[in-house]
Amino acid sequence: MVTWKGRLGPFDLRVAPGTFRPSTISTMVAESMEVGDSDVVIDMGCGSGVLSIIAAKLGANVVHGVDAEQETIEIATANAAAQGVEDRTVFYQGDMFEPLPEGLEADVLIGDVSGIPDDVAEATGWFPSGLSGGPSGAELPLRMLEQARDFMRKGGKVFLPTGSLQDEASIIDAARDMFGKIRQLTERRxxxxxxxSENPAIIKMAQDKIIDITQRGSRMIWTARVWEATA
Ligand SMILES: C[S@@+](CC[C@H](N)C(=O)[O-])C[C@H]1O[C@@H](n2cnc3c(N)ncnc32)[C@H](O)[C@@H]1O
Incomplete structure (x- = not known):
């Protein structure tokens, strides 16, 4: 069990060994996202279901949460029930948009799939193997953005976290190309x-300028951001 202390918290969340534990990025996305009454929401990479639960509590008509982790879907379903939003949330196991109902069009897409480079994921243990963001950390978010347009209502909003621990520029450029209108909502170091930071794979990625970590005093710092793209 973990306690969510971000937006609309505190509340408890069940997590299985393979479930992503809500992070600083989850808190930033939760604070940034706007969900209107009767919105249809997709929560891509829903993990424990925390952002789906918040979207439902903010008034969403229905939230479709997807995660590749089988156990996580059972956990998210149980967490949504414990928070009294089981009538407005549905969770699917699968890859990206593949398990979603055909013809679904969302007003809001929470695009929080893993964006951590495989080597960083391995060094940190932040993600189970096979569920990290690809070699540069941009591959999985880019695949999500490419598929997202087919599932968005015109004028719908994508809430997209990025960070300097991945090839962030590729994601922002792609989001701009695909959606036209994007703006940064928040940023945190x-x-x-x-x-x-002392892991050789991470030092190499920083030297190759794939990731951007900066020294502040004795510590290394990275920057997380949340963007809004309009379909
Ligand atoms: C950064 S975590 C975010 C979880 C949750 N939104 C939160 O804030 O706690 C990313 C999630 O994406 C999931 N994921 C990774 N690859 C995926 C894929 N191909 N399709 C769907 N989900 C995926 C992971 O299992 C993980 O739960």
Whole structure:
């Protein structure tokens, strides 16, 4: 069990060993997202279901949460029931948009799929193997953005976290190309544990300018951002 202390919290969430535990990025996305009454929401990479639950509590008509982790879907369903939003949430196991009903059009897409480079994921243990963001951390978010347009209502909003611990520029450029209108909603500098910043794979990615970590005093810092793209 973990306690969510972000927007609309505190509330408890069940997590299984393979479930992503809500992070600083989850808190930032939760604070940034706008959900209107009767909106249809897709929560891509829903994990424990925390952002789906918040979207439902903010008034969404229905939230479709998807995650690749089988156990996570059972967990998200149980968490939504414990928060009294089981009538407005439905969770699917699968890859990206593949399990969603045909013809579904969303007003809001929460696009929080894994965006951590595979080597960083391995060094940090932040993601189980096979569920991280690809070699540069941009591959999975880019695949999500490419598929997203087919599932968005015109004028719908995508809430998209990015960070300097991935090839962030590729994601922002692609979002701009695909959606035209994007704007940054928030930004936070986050210390990187020394076990991670001293990892040879991470030092190499920083030298190759794939990721951007900066020194502040004795600590290394990375930057997380949340963007809004309008379909
Ligand atoms: C950064 S976590 C976010 C979880 C949740 N939104 C939160 O804030 O706690 C990303 C999630 O994406 C899921 N994921 C990874 N690859 C996926 C894919 N191909 N399709 C769907 N979900 C995926 C992971 O299992 C993980 O739960």
């Amino acid at each position: 986050i210390p990187l544990p020394s076990t991670v």
